[in-house]
Amino acid sequence: MFVLRKFEDEDMAVMKKWLEKEYVSKWFGDASEWLYEIEHRNDEFDFIKHFIVEEKGMPVGFCQYYDWKKAFDAEGPSEPDGTYGIDYMIGEEHLLGKGLGKELVKLICDKVIEDEPNAIQLIADPTIEEERVNVTSIKVLETNGFKYNKETAVYKKQLIV
Secondary structure, three states: OEEEEEOOHHHHHHHHHHHHOHHHHHHHOOHHHHHHHHHOOOOOOOOEEEEEEEEOOEEEEEEEEEEHHHHHOOOOOOOOOOEEEEEEEEOOHHHOOOOHHHHHHHHHHHHHHHHOOOOOEEEEOOEEEOOEEOHHHHHHHHHOOOEEEOOOOEEEEEOOO
């Protein structure tokens, strides 16, 4: 069973290690961008809530959520207030392929609902480039109630119908 805890400075070393792993970097891209964002989580990127995923007290993954409008302003597709984006990863290779992603996505979704009373929908984008789609992540999202939106090309989960 996973638990979330707030990302702390001491977690930077394990996060860097995970981001450098091939099975993570192929979906997360440039590690330096992620590390910069996390290093500045208390100022420039304070609208993003970063978490370490633990299993039995040991760090095994990472997830975050963020206010969609603050992250994308005019750049991304227009979404209503109360829209939150999520990102997630299992960092420890021995835990891959065991169906734990479903639990992790449920955990971060529940965290948004718990922390953000104005949340009306969640968004996830498991596509890095058009030709590189994370099929495993898509299945995990769909299991958790996300549906592909052709108009915006992202996966959405409505919280308030």
